[in-house]
Amino acid sequence: MTVVLETKGLTKSFGGLVAVDDVSFQLHKGELLALIGPNGAGKSTCFNMLMGQLKPTAGEVFLQGENVTGLTPRRIWRKGVGRTFQITSTYASMTVIENVQMALLSHNGEVFRFLSFAHKRYREEAMALLDMVGMAEQAERHCAVLAYGDLKRMELAIALAHDPALLLMDEPTAGMAPKERVALMQLTSDIVADRGVSVLFTEHDMDVVFSHAHRIMVLNRGALIAEGTAADIRNSELVQEVYLGGGTLFSAEEDAHA
Amino acid sequence: MQRKTFLKALLATAALATMPLSAVAQDTIKIGEINHYKRLAAFAEPYKKGIELALEEANAAGGVLGKQLEFIFRDDQGEPGEAVKIAEELMTREGAVMLTGTILSNVGLAISSYAGEKGYVYLASEPLADSLVWAAGNKYTFRLRASTFMQAAMLAEAAAKTDAKRFATIAPNYAYGKDAVAAFKENLLKLKPDAEFVAEQWPALFKIDAGAEVQALERAKPDAIYNVTFGPDLAKFVREGGDRGLFEGRGVYGLLSGEPEYIDPLGDEAPEGWTVTGYPWYDLNDGPGGDFVSAYQTRWDDYPRIGSLVGYMTVQSIVAALEKAGSTETEAIRDAFEDLGVSTPVGDITFRSSDHQSTMGAYVGTTALRDGRGVMVDWDYKEGANYLPSAEEVAKLRPAD
C-alpha cells in the first residue's frame, strides 16, 4: 500500500517539557487513522507539527515521500493536505458557498486578482463540494447563522476543496450532539471510500473512534504506546491503564466529556 | 441602498450651496474676513472687535463710495484647506470684493496662493511670515502688520547696542520661530559681526519642557537671550527661568513678548527688564493712537490688544484702498493698494509697491511691573520703513510676476 504520511522520530519539547516524544507512524492511502489519548497527551502538538503550525525539535515528516518538516501551513496545504479545526474556523462574514469558493480561489492561485468577481468564481466546484457534504441547500446562507453541525460539514467541504491526498481532522466531532457525530463520521468514511483520501483524526468520542477508524494509535505523555485495530486497542491493558488506571474505558470517557 | 444616502447628502449640500443667498440688492460693499475664531479665540476676538469698531466709525461717516461697508466673518478652524474653500465661497457666492484676515501664517499663505491664482485681492492682516510678501509673494497679496523680519531687526538693533557677545536663542520649532531666529541673527551680525550664538533651543510649539530648556540655556552661559516663545510656552518659560535664575544679569530680547496678548496672562509674574516689541496702549493718551484707545475702551469696555489695533487698521486700509480705487473691481482695488497711504493710530503708513508690505512699525521698549501687571516702559515707536530691505533687494526676493 502507498504510504501517504510518515513521521520519523517526531519530537517536540518546550523548554524542559517533552510534549511529543519520538513519534513514528505511517498512514496509508485510503486509511482512516485515529490518534487518541488522554488530555495533555500531545495530540494537538503532534497535529500542529504535521500541519506546520509548530516546528519539530527533532524528527521528520514525509508527505508522499517528500520531506515537509518545518514547512509553513500554507506550503503544506499546497502539497495536498486539508485540515479541520477542533473549534470551527470559518469566515463569519461570508456565505457558506463563499467560504468554499475562497479555498478554491486560493487553490487556483487567484488570491491576488483584483478584477474578477470572487463570488462568480468556481461556483460549480464549490456547489459540488457542498453537495457532497449535504450542504447544497444552505449554500447561500450567511455562515454566521449556521448550526454547529452544519459549520463542521462546511469546514469539511473547505478542507476537501483542493482535492487533498490527506485530511487532518482535529476532534472533528467536538461540541456536537451524539447523533450528529455519527452522521459526520459516516460522511467522512464515505468520502474516504469514494475519493481515496487518507484521514488522520484525533477524537475523544470512543464510539466514533471504534466504529469508524481503520486503525488506532494511542498517545500518552507524548509517546505512542499502542497501535492497532479497534479490537486490539479495546483489549489493550496498557491503554485501559493509561486512560483510567483500570475500569472501563468508554463510559468514563463519555462522562468526562459530557 | 447605502449609496443612495450618500447621494442624498451630497445633493442636500449642493442644493444648499446653490441657493441664491441674498435677494438684497448690492447696497453694501462686502469684505470676506477669514480667521481662526475658535482655534485662536484669544487673538481673534480683540481683532474682530477692532474691525467692528472701525466699521461702525466708517459707516457712521457715510461708508465707502456711498455704500455701507460690511464684513463677512468666517471660521476656518485654522485649516489652510478650509480657508481656501471659504475664500472661494466668499468671493463667488457671497459677493465679497476682496479678502482679508488670518493670524496663522500657513493659513495666510494658503489664501495668498489661491488669491494670486484666482486674481482676488487679499490683505493679510496679522500673519507674520516673511515669505508672504517675499519668497511666496504675489501680485494680489498685501500685508499690513510688521513682519517677523522687521520686528526681529528692531530687537537686533537694541541688542547690538549692548556689550553682550554670547547669544542664546529659544524659539518654537516651526517656521515662525526659525524665521525669527534667522532674521535676528542676520541683523545682529550685520551690526555686531563678533556676536556669537552659543545655544539654539527649539521647543515644540505649545509643548515646551520649560525646566529642561532653561537648564540647557543656562549650560551655555550666554550673555543675552533672544526669546521667540509665546502663549502658554512663554508663561512656562518665564516661570522656570525666573525660578532658576536664568534671567539674572542677562539681557533678554523678547519678540512680541510685550504685546498685551502675551504679557497680560503673566500677571504679576511678567518678566522685568526684557527688551520687547509690543503695544503699550496704557501710555497712549493723545494723538491718533490715544484716540483709538479711548474709542475702543468706550465701545467695548475693554482695553485694546495688538490684534484690536491691527483689526482697526485693516478696515482703515481697506476703506482707503476702496476710496482710492473709486470702484470695487478687483484690478482697481489691487492697483489702489500699491503705494497706498493710510492714516492710522500709529501714524501714516504706506503699502510699498515693491513688496506689498505696509510700513506699519512696532513699539519697542523695556518690560516692567506696574500695578501688578507687565507693561512696557521707555518705549519707542519704530517706523517699519527703516527695517525693511530696499526695493531692489526685495525685487530679488520676490518671484517674477
Place this chain on the structure above:
Amino acid sequence: MELFVAQIITGLANASSLFLVACGLSLIFGVTRIVNFAHGSLYMLGAYIGYSLMQVLPGAFGFWGAILLAGIAVGLVGVLVEMLVLRPVYRAPELFQLVATFGVILVVQDLALIIWGPEDLLGPRAPGLRGVYRIMGEPIPKYDIVLLLITPFIALALWYLIARTRLGVLVRAATQDREMVGALGVNQAWLFTGVFALGSALAGLGGALQLPKGGADLLMDFNILAPVFVVVVIGGMGSLPGAYLAAIIISVLNVFGVTYLPQSTLVLMFVVMIVVLMIRPYGLFGREEVAGEHGQVGEPELPIKPASPNVRMIVAAGLIILALLPLYGSSFSQVLATDILIFCLFAASLHFLLGLGGLVSFGHAAYYGGGAYVAALLVTHADSPMELAFLLAPLGAGLAALAIGWVCLRLTGVYFAMLTLAFAQLLWSLVFQWGDVTGGDDGLVNLWPADWLNDTTVYFYFTLLFAVGGILMLRHVAHSPFGYALRAARDSQRQAESTGIDTRRVQLLAFGFAGLMGGLAGALFVFSKGSVFPNELEIARSFDALIVVFLGGVKTLAGGVVGGAFFKGVEDILTRFEYWRLVMGFLIIFVVILAPEGIAGSMRKLVRRLQSSKTGGSQ
C-alpha cells in the same frame, strides 16, 4: 554631574502630570477597552476647575484642597460622560466608542471657551513653594521637588487600590477577561462607570497639579493627547507600573533631548515608541492583544453583494445629477463638491483597510498628506509637469504605505493602530522640520493644475472622474478575490493560512492599495487648493478620516463615503455659526447613540426592517 542630577530631577518632576493622565487612560482602556480621545479634555477641565477653585479657596489648604476637588469634579464629569455617552454604545463594534469621545472633545472645547474665556490663564503658585532649592548647587524649583515626591505616593495609593481592594480585584479581573466579571455576577455597568470616573479623576488631578508650572489654556487638551497615548502604549495598555515607567522614560529622555539635540523635540517620543514596540510589541508591561477577546466584536458582518441593478441605476442617476452640477450650481458649489469628493475618496480608502481588513490605522493621513507632498515636491523641486506629479503621487503614497505597513503589520489591534500613528507622526515631523525642502509649516504654494485643467468646472470633472473612479475601484476590489482574501484574513487568519492564503502579504498589499488611494485623494487635494501644509499629515487629519468611517458605518461597504459626505457637508454648514463645535460635538454623540452601526449601517437595518414588515417575511 551636578547638571546631570538636576536634569534627572527635572525629568522626574515632568513625569508627574504625564503619569497621572496616562495611568487614567490606561486604566480606562484596560477595563472598558475604550480608547478615550477625550482624556485630554478631562485633563484640561481639571486645570480650569482647579484654577477657579484656587481663586476662591485661600491659603495652602485652599490650594491643595482645590487640586483634590478638581480631581473629584472631573471624576464626576467622567461619570456623566460614561453614563450618558458611552454606556449606550458598549455593544457597538470595537473602537466605535472613540467617535463618541471625539464628540465629547468638541463639546468640552466650546464649553471651556464659554465658561473661562479665550485668554490663557496663568496657574497660581503653590503657597510657600515659590523659588528654588539648591541641590548640588543647581537650582531646582521647590514645586518640582514636591511633585517628585507626591507622584510615587499617588502611584502607591493606586497600586494599593488595585492590588488590595475588592474593586481592584474586579478591575484586574476585567482587565484580563471581561466576560468573567460578568459571570461573577458583578454589575459590569457600574464597574465601568467607576473605572471611568477614577480614570477621569486622575486626569483632572494631573491637570490641576501642573497649574503652578504652567496654567490653563484651550489648546492643552490636544497638546497632552499625543504624549499620553505614547506613554500608555510604551508602558503597555492597561498597565499602571508600565505607565509610570514609561512616563519617566519619556520625560527624562526629553530633558536630555532638549539639551543635547534641541531639534529633536518633535520626534523624540515617537522614535522611542517605535523602538520599544519593535523590541516589545505589546509595550513594556503589556499583554498580547487578542482581537475580540473582550467581547466587543459585535454581531458578525453580513455577506456583501455587488450592487443590484436597481441600486446601480440609482447610483448612476445620482452621478449624472452630480455631473450636471456645473449647469445648475454656482462656482462655489463645484468647489464644495470637489472638496467633498476628495474627502470621500480619502475616507473610502481608510474604510477599505478598516472595514474589510479589520486593520485600524490611526495614521492614514500619512498617505493622504504623503501623496499631496509627493505631488507638491515634484512640481516645486523637479519642475515636473502637473500631470506627471499627479500620477506619481499615489505611487509614492502607496510605496510609503507598503514600507510602513511592512513594519506595523507585525503588531495587531490597538498596538498596530498606535504604531501607524507613530509613523504618520514621524512623516509629519520630517515634513515640518525639513524646511529647506518642504517649506516646513509654511508649506509649498503655487501648485496649480496644468492649464487645460485650471478651471473650477474642469477640475471638478477631473476630481469627479478620479474620486468616483477610485471609490468604485475600491468597491470593486472588495468583491474581487483579493478583497475576499482580505476579509478572510480578518475573519479567521488561522483558516486562511491553512488554506494557502498568505495573510500577511494580503494585508500588506491592502495597506499599500489603501495608501495608493489615499495618495490619489491627496494629489487631487493639492491641485484643488494650490498649496499644501503639514496640516494634511497631522494626527487631526487621520482622526477626521477615522471618525468619518465609524460614523458612516465600518461594517457597510458605503460607510466611508456616506460618512465623508455627511461629515464634510455638515461641517460646511455648521462652521458658519458661533458655537459650531458644541453643536458638532452633540451631533456626533447623537449619531453615535442613535446609530451605533454608523449611518449607513443603521440605514440598512431600517430598510431591511421596513422591507420585511412589508413582505411579512421573517428574513
